[in-house]
Amino acid sequence: MGPSVATPVGRWWRPIVLAAVAACAACGLIYELALLTLATTVQGGGIVATSLIVAGYVAALGLGALLAKPFVDRAASSFVAVEAALGLVGGVSATLLYITFTSLGTQPSLVVLALATGAIGALVGAEVPLLMSLLQTGRRSDAEEAGRTLANLNAADYLGALLGGLLWPFLLLPTMGMQQAAAVTGLINVAAAAVLLGLVLRHFMARVRTVVSALVLLLVAGLLGTLLVAVDGVTEWSRSRLYPDPVVAHTQSAYQEIVVTSAVYKGRTDRRLYLDGTLQYSSLDEYRYTESLVQPVVANRPEEVLVLGGGDGLAARDLLKVPGVQRVVQVELDPAVLDIARTRLVEDNEGALTDPRVDVIVDDAFTWLRRGGDGEVPDGGFGAVLVDLPDPRNAALARLYSQEFYALIDRVVSDDGLMVVQSGSPYSTPHQYWRTVSTVGSAGWSTTPYHTYVPTFGDWGFVLAGKSKSEPELRLRPDVEGLRYLRSGVLAAATEFGGDVSPMALDPSTLDRPRILDDSRRGYER
Template sequence: MSPPGRWRALLLAAVAACAACGIIYELALLTLSASLNGGGIVATSLIVAGYIAALGAGALLAKPLLAHAAIAFIAVEAALGIVGGLSAAALYVVFAFLDGSVGSTWVLAAGTALIGGLVGAEVPLLMTLLQRGRTAGPSDAGRTLANLNAADYLGALLGGLVWPFLLLPHLGMIRGAAATGIVNLAAAAVVSLFLLRRVVSPRQLATALCALTAALAVLATLLVRSADIETTSRQRLYADPIVAYRHTPYQEIVVTRRGNDMRLYLDGGLQFSTRDEYRYTESLVYPALGGEVKGARSVLVLGGGDGLAARELLRQPGVAKIVQVELDPAVIDLARTTMRDANGGALDDPRVKIVIGDAMTWLRGAPDRFDAVIVDLPDPDTPTLGRLYSTEFYALAAHALAPGGLMVVQAGSPFSTPTAFWRTISTVRAAGYAVTPYHVHVPTFGDWGFALAQRADTAPIPTMPPGAPPLRFLNQQVLAAATVFSGDIGPRTLEPSTLDNPRVVDDMRRGYY
């Protein structure tokens, strides 16, 4: 290959590497935003649209730099490496130490604008470099642009694959972004040393290499110290000491403990406290076992990976088979280790079969029917969870329910999120069930509600199952009273939530109103 050909090939390789880094920075910010603030269609749309707009702004702002394209390109790559590499850490620290979602939103907006602007400036600078006499003549502009776009788009594809399959699972968001910044700076250094040394002056080259080295040192320090930064920042978000932490492709899992009080958080949302989880768990489980199928023997649990529902089911005489469908294997692992005292080792009982998979996907091919179905899923505050609170989901669940069997759905708080609660009740009804809503007081959560449903013309009457063991909270009197709702949280008839229009997600985000 001729020297101009090698020059061009190396520069296009640098284009691909920088494009991969740019898309990874944006994916890191999107992922962390979803983890900290819940993400959502509106937030994601604004971030993506803002990033694309920043690309255009960056291209325009690069015009005055075209006369010095070589040194400007190195400066842009140095800035992009340091801004992108530090972006996830900055977002996390601001969320933990400052005004939570408000501060992190400003950091997210600023990071998106800066990264998009710097990535946008790359294209005109690279186009100028590639069109110089050393690389291509002016008449080859179309071919040059095609090569540049191909390298840019292929690099973006590479970044889009590397983030979810390599960086995020193995390094996490903060270290993954820092590692990407190091790659970005290394690509800029290669361009400086091998491609631009004859284009810029020795002084300019030395200055550029010093800047790149300093930026590399900052990111290398972040890479080494990221665990300390994450641990300190994360602990700021929780009142009690953290005893276990996992960041999985699905969520952030945190378990805290203070004395005898153990708490599970998924993406920052409290799932249970051992101080009072028995009130929630008993109210979730036992009404599902009191239907026409007396002495239910088989139960399907969708979600509930903490093992608390399985613990109560195993206490009920006659239950011989429990199928537990949980998306995240890390939750099951923690349930079997850190949370074992809370669930009594229920998930290791031979009567419990663990299925790792998406509940909706599993229901489409459910091989059996069950005497009872318990839907114990996190609140639908994201579109991913919203699909599990849709008419389509509950219709699929009906295929797994034996004739005369009952289904119980945790439906959120009729006081804190009343529209989301009654939306869930209306959605279950729209899927062809007769529904009885009920609610209990769980001190950690406040007023908490459930839907008791069956495939019949008349709504089921909540009753305790025959042979139920003595419980700490629930009995027939409490269960009967739980079906009464005061005027301020009284019934509403709402449009159902569907896959096409996940209304319940917006309801959850609005909360009180």
């Protein structure tokens, strides 16, 4: 280290090092969670993608530890360099990935995701060997003492990772969004390194190296600060390239990115809702989808209806117009979707979610059903259940397309009640569609598959299910008025499938074997 280096004496500096370890470990995990979240948002995620990202990150940790070996003799300055690089790469990674996806598409963004994951993992992996060397400075340690030092280091590292894992979903993501949260985390990373440099590391370094290290950290902090100021503008620019129409509302909830766009074409307003970049409806033709979802399932004159999902309020809107429907219980996971529906989408859903006949429950549908409906299930069960959930693009959604989920629904439906499930496109995602049909049937329901044409989506499919042994009849109630699309003849034709979308007998999707995840992924690739 040179004769000008004055190594600190005593034990006061080691707790500071361990605290910095915890802070940096928290930052490292947050970077990776940000990339995982963004990958799910812009690319659909999935078990395979998630597994590869996590495995790649863990492998990069080991590579980083090996690459740090030549630098352990100058651990202090090397650690500062690692943290500066980690703060910069981690802080800009989410923004870079988002820009790449919106500008260049999925494949280039996968390259950026792989490179960012590898770089972050390698830099995080280099921390432990450097800090281990630093903590052993000035000690003549035996094996027992080295073991204690490593135990303290690992404990600080893992506890920091736990802190990062808690901060990301409960604080950073919902309050800041992915890109801003990653930039803020980068600043925290640099700040932790700066504090450590000022209190401890400068005692292990020559004056010139200390000054250079401080300037490098200052430069990185300046770059991240600039990004933090500009990130909203960058995001708006990138988002405008992703969505064809102007964005009029945007929010990042704890579960998903929610975007509403609006444009006027030939005097008609086209308002669109997107969840995690996937279109949910267009106000120009959503009535075709909504009528096809709602009308067949209410053919048996239900008084009380359960809606699982459907947070946009469109299904509730049409249900309230059905004669005889007295109460609608709506179970929606994301309160941010409900907020958007009650404000930006109120013109489309006609204020259905504020109607006194609609009981809105903010909860996970699977969990709510497992609890038996928390006393909301009427005596004898619901006369109709509408399952209007997003496509199973990730593991959390796939369990809502499982055999176990449809068996839980069976418990809350009356003997003559019906269930309808939006099931994806028989043309674009054929395996997903027919897997859903098979899965519903495997849970003890009799099924009638049907499909309709929605211009925005193309060919779209549903499954009508009943508890009797005979297949439920697809029919309209004679007292329903004001339908814009459905007619008896349309429904009669809806059960016919052409040769290119013909039925397939597939194994059911279960909690243990979520086969529908791969079906959904293949459909999106197609």
